[in-house]
Amino acid sequence: MGDKSLEIDGISKRYGAKVALDGVSFDVRAGELFGFVGSNGAGKTTTMRIALGVLAADAGEVRFDGKPITHEARTHIGYMPEERGLYPKMKVLDQLVYLAELHGLSANEAHRNAENWIARLGLSERRRDEVQKLSLGNQQRVQLAAALVHDPGVLVLDEPFSGLDPIAVDVMSAVLREKAATGVPVVFSSHQLDLVERLCDRVGIIRSGRMVATGPVAELTGRAGSKLVVTAPSAPPGWAAALPGVRVLENHGPTSVLDLAPSADDQAVLAAALATGPVTEFSRQRRTLTELFRDAVAEQPRAEGETA
Ligand SMILES: Nc1ncnc2c1ncn2[C@@H]1O[C@H](COP(=O)(O)OP(=O)(O)OP(=O)(O)O)[C@@H](O)[C@H]1O
Numbered sequence: 019m020g021d022k023s024l025e026i027d028g029i030s031k032r033y034g035a036k037v038a039l040d041g042v043s044f045d046v047r048a049g050e051l052f053g054f055v056g057s058n059g060a061g062k063t064t065t066m067r068i069a070l071g072v073l074a075a076d077a078g079e080v081r082f083d084g085k086p087i088t089h090e091a092r093t094h095i096g097y098m099p100e101e102r103g104l105y106p107k108m109k110v111l112d113q114l115v116y117l118a119e120l121h122g123l124s125a126n127e128a129h130r131n132a133e134n135w136i137a138r139l140g141l142s143e144r145r146r147d148e149v150q151k152l153s154l155g156n157q158q159r160v161q162l163a164a165a166l167v168h169d170p171g172v173l174v175l176d177e178p179f180s181g182l183d184p185i186a187v188d189v190m191s192a193v194l195r196e197k198a199a200t201g202v203p204v205v206f207s208s209h210q211l212d213l214v215e216r217l218c219d220r221v222g223i224i225r226s227g228r229m230v231a232t233g234p235v236a237e238l239t240g241r242a243g244s245k246l247v248v249t250a251p252s253a254p255p256g257w258a259a260a261l262p263g264v265r266v267l268e269n270h271g272p273t274s275v276l277d278l279a280p281s282a283d284d285q286a287v288l289a290a291a292l293a294t295g296p297v298t299e300f301s302r303q304r305r306t307l308t309e310l311f312r313d314a315v316a317e318q319p320r321a322e323g324e325t326a
Pocket residue numbers: 033036037038056057058059060061062063064065100
């Protein structure tokens with residue numbers, strides 16, 4: 019491994035008349051953590067299942083290391099399915115050893131890896147317990163261990179953070195960063211956008227089966243303009259409403275939070291504020307991924323055939 023990326027190129031998928039994916043493209047580069055975000059039903063799970071090969075696309079191609087992904091290459095993907103596919107009655111250690119052996123590791127390697135991940139993910143006291151007797155969060159740790167136990171060259175994780183306590187979130191984050199640092203492309207879906215923003219090198223936003231934005235968070239949020247916080251105690255209500263490229267987001271007493279289009283002139287805003295009297299605060303704030311997401315999801319025209 020080291021320089022191999024996973025490419026999703028023009029993937030389309032219908033379920034009957036329902037278009038689930040319509041030409042979805044993005045790449046997850048070697049060594050990067052890629053956050054895949056989108057509303058419920060936008061197509062994340064479908065995309066991941068197609069990348070893994072458990073579902074066939076109607077059109078498009080999945081490539082690994084520049085070549086159409088083979089069955090062999092797919093066995094090197096560590097996958098965490100949304101439906102969480104563990105054997106409920108099997109014990110944690112046995113299950114991980116079994117899965118590692120299934121991927122071709124020797125008995126010794128399988129044991130060593132299983133024990134390593136059990137320790138790393140804080141499951142040592144649970145290693146002899148049946149999976150079904152674990153809490154949901156601990157089952158999820160086992161599910162991550164299952165995705166990692168065969169030393170995968172790619173990680174595809176469907177909502178790995180959902181339902182985890184803050185400590186488990188930290189462990190999961192550290193493990194994903196570590197795997198990426200070894201050159202593995204890591205893609206995961208999540209609705210926890212603050213976490214995605216903090217953790218990921220790049221993100222992709224999918225809406226109704228189409229990618230609406232892909233790139234580093236800072237780049238995407240920068241392109242979307244910024245927020246301005248202005249405190250002008252003498253300003254009358256609505257002082258900023260008519261300024262070009264400005265949208266008033268919130269007013270708290272003398273403080274206004276303004277949304278600035280990329281074309282808007284912040285100095286003109288400052289001049290307008292000063293024209294009302296003193297200005298005691300004037301600061302730019304970067305937009306968050308959550309705000310960007312809301313805009314991206316709200317602004318796109320509805321897909322053909324989609325009902326409100
Ligand atoms: N087996 C199926 N049969 C019919 N429609 C399906 C099937 N699986 C998914 N869909 C539809 O395809 C679309 C995409 O679903 P998908 O599960 O990929 O979304 P998602 O982004 O993972 O959503 P969530 O965040 O809720 O998990 C949805 O409209 C869904 O209803």
